[in-house]
Amino acid sequence: MNITIIGIGLLGGSMALAVKDKYPKARFFGVDASVVHGQLAVAKGLVDEVLPFEQAVPQSDLVVLATPVNTIINLLPTVLDALPWHGTVVDLGSTKETICAVADKHPRRAQFVAAHPMAGTENSGPGAAFRELLPGKNLIICDREKSNPDSLTLVESVFRDIGMKLFYMTPSEHDLHLAYVSHLSHISSFALGLTVLEKEKDEQAIFDMASTGFSSTVRLAKSSPAMWAPIFDQNRQNVSRALADYIQFLEQFKAAIDEQDLGQSYDFMNRANVIRRVLDGIEKR
Amino acid sequence: MNITIIGIGLLGGSMALAVKDKYPKARFFGVDASVVHGQLAVAKGLVDEVLPFEQAVPQSDLVVLATPVNTIINLLPTVLDALPWHGTVVDLGSTKETICAVADKHPRRAQFVAAHPMAGTENSGPGAAFRELLPGKNLIICDREKSNPDSLTLVESVFRDIGMKLFYMTPSEHDLHLAYVSHLSHISSFALGLTVLEKEKDEQAIFDMASTGFSSTVRLAKSSPAMWAPIFDQNRQNVSRALADYIQFLEQFKAAIDEQDLGQSYDFMNRANVIRRVLDGIEKR
Numbered sequence: 390m391n392i393t394i395i396g397i398g399l400l401g402g403s404m405a406l407a408v409k410d411k412y413p414k415a416r417f418f419g420v421d422a423s424v425v426h427g428q429l430a431v432a433k434g435l436v437d438e439v440l441p442f443e444q445a446v447p448q449s450d451l452v453v454l455a456t457p458v459n460t461i462i463n464l465l466p467t468v469l470d471a472l473p474w475h476g477t478v479v480d481l482g483s484t485k486e487t488i489c490a491v492a493d494k495h496p497r498r499a500q501f502v503a504a505h506p507m508a509g510t511e512n513s514g515p516g517a518a519f520r521e522l523l524p525g526k527n528l529i530i531c532d533r534e535k536s537n538p539d540s541l542t543l544v545e546s547v548f549r550d551i552g553m554k555l556f557y558m559t560p561s562e563h564d565l566h567l568a569y570v571s572h573l574s575h576i577s578s579f580a581l582g583l584t585v586l587e588k589e590k591d592e593q594a595i596f597d598m599a600s601t602g603f604s605s606t607v608r609l610a611k612s613s614p615a616m617w618a619p620i621f622d623q624n625r626q627n628v629s630r631a632l633a634d635y636i637q638f639l640e641q642f643k644a645a646i647d648e649q650d651l652g653q654s655y656d657f658m659n660r661a662n663v664i665r666r667v668l669d670g671i672e673k674r
Numbered sequence: 675m676n677i678t679i680i681g682i683g684l685l686g687g688s689m690a691l692a693v694k695d696k697y698p699k700a701r702f703f704g705v706d707a708s709v710v711h712g713q714l715a716v717a718k719g720l721v722d723e724v725l726p727f728e729q730a731v732p733q734s735d736l737v738v739l740a741t742p743v744n745t746i747i748n749l750l751p752t753v754l755d756a757l758p759w760h761g762t763v764v765d766l767g768s769t770k771e772t773i774c775a776v777a778d779k780h781p782r783r784a785q786f787v788a789a790h791p792m793a794g795t796e797n798s799g800p801g802a803a804f805r806e807l808l809p810g811k812n813l814i815i816c817d818r819e820k821s822n823p824d825s826l827t828l829v830e831s832v833f834r835d836i837g838m839k840l841f842y843m844t845p846s847e848h849d850l851h852l853a854y855v856s857h858l859s860h861i862s863s864f865a866l867g868l869t870v871l872e873k874e875k876d877e878q879a880i881f882d883m884a885s886t887g888f889s890s891t892v893r894l895a896k897s898s899p900a901m902w903a904p905i906f907d908q909n910r911q912n913v914s915r916a917l918a919d920y921i922q923f924l925e926q927f928k929a930a931i932d933e934q935d936l937g938q939s940y941d942f943m944n945r946a947n948v949i950r951r952v953l954d955g956i957e958k959r
Contacts, residue, residue, distance in 0.1 A: 608887075
């Protein structure tokens with residue numbers, strides 16, 4: 390089986406490592422816009438060789454689109470055009486509505502499976518890839534009824550075999566949930582980083598006074614703008630709504646503090662504490 | 675040497691464990707409003723015995739005020755009244771202006787040292803205490819010139835001996851910096867938890883779709899309202915200003931997303947990425 394990973398970064402590279410473990414005879418081709426990323430990916434053993442798109446895709450049984458989401462919508466039609474008749478393409482993008490809409494217009498839509506692994510770190514590039522990123526995490530598959538049974542089976546098997554748990558939903562459900570559970574926390578973290586950096590021109594002062602709590606909350610502010618700008622754009626309606634909700638809670642919290650309404654701020658925090666139950670589950674996972 | 679810890683929770687208990695390690699002959703008394711916390715603290719070996727305030731303080735060389743900050747301002751004058759003439763009281767509160775203002779009104783002000791360790795977790799109570807919480811972290815001491823040299827030396831020695839790095843500033847500098855570097859990140863996390871819980875009435879859905887990134891950003895939303903409500907209140911002017919700055923960045927970010935100004939959101943994230951340098955330092959510390 391030939392597998393082509395387009396975009397051999399954190400996600401594509403980690404997937405290659407995990408799949409290689411389970412399918413030692415599979416052959417991995419890498420396609421990447423960056424020559425250096427390609428070299429690193431081969432040197433690190435993420436893929437067997439780097440090939441041009443035109444050579445890799447036509448001889449692939451499975452193509453994995455692991456680029457930023459703006460590149461996914463550009464490449465997906467071309468991949469479907471170049472794929473052999475029995476081949477399958479799966480994407481790992483963090484948005485699903487725009488990507489699925491692009492796929493729906495293609496005559497070979499059934500060879501595509503829309504997927505999104507609930508995993509990542511604030512780092513990017515082939516150097517950040519590691520075998521343990523995906524196993525044990527959840528994978529969301531969208532519009533499964535639009536994929537042909539063989540393509541769906543192939544994708545489900547590969548992800549199950551590397552230890553992922555599969556969930557199914559529509560692209561619009563996916564994008565709505567993700568706006569709250571993932572995209573919003575990235576923006577809250579980016580904005581927190583900005584606010585603190587803007588105020589504390591002296592980085593040493595932040596460093597001296599920040600505790601591990603600050604570090605944890607602002608960690609996602611290290612994330613790649615090239616990856617996230619197109620995600621926020623493709624999911625802008627849901628993200629904008631989530632941000633409006635978030636800002637409203639912050640305004641209410643601020644009012645409670647300004648008015649010295651300790652009962653109200655106590656109540657906000659008590660309600661937020663419920664998140665402990667959810668987090669304890671995630672951490673034990 | 676007799677040391678009394680008033681409030682034997684995460685911070686007071688962790689300090690007792692670390693100090694015990696370095697001063698095995700010191701005797702530790704615990705004072706706590708909760709009988710159960712007292713029992714747990716003795717059972718866990720955080721203190722040698724639990725005593726009523728009136729018995730513990732008059733026989734103490736060092737009293738550590740490790741309660742929520744509203745209780746600190748209530749107890750501090752009483753501790754100074756009851757302290758032997760050679761005794762010292764240090765507080766570990768997360769605000770400093772209000773506490774130092776209360777101390778300044780007391781005739782025995784010089785026996786007080788105002789301190790704040792840059793350490794904590796989202797957990798509280800004696801069960802959460804652990805020996806490694808304070809060593810390696812930073813301690814801020816405020817208004818050191820108002821403490822008598824012996825009291826200052828005692829406090830500095832104890833904290834240096836358990837491996838903390840000491841910094842000095844005024845109470846108003848402390849409260850301003852902390853509003854940005856600590857208090858704001860707690861509020862951003864509480865509000866994120868609230869927003870997501872409000873939207874996703876189904877906790878299972880959050881659980882299924884949340885990644886470790888969400889978990890890290892929202893971790894502080896588990897923090898104790900009883901501890902944080904009085905902190906936000908005592909530092910309300912700085913916290914309110916920090917929140918206003920934060921909300922402004924979020925509004926600008928939202929506008930960039932709404933207007934599909936990818937250049938602008940790219941720029942925001944790029945500027946926020948600078949936080950990586952600071953965080954890499956904190957994590958290596």
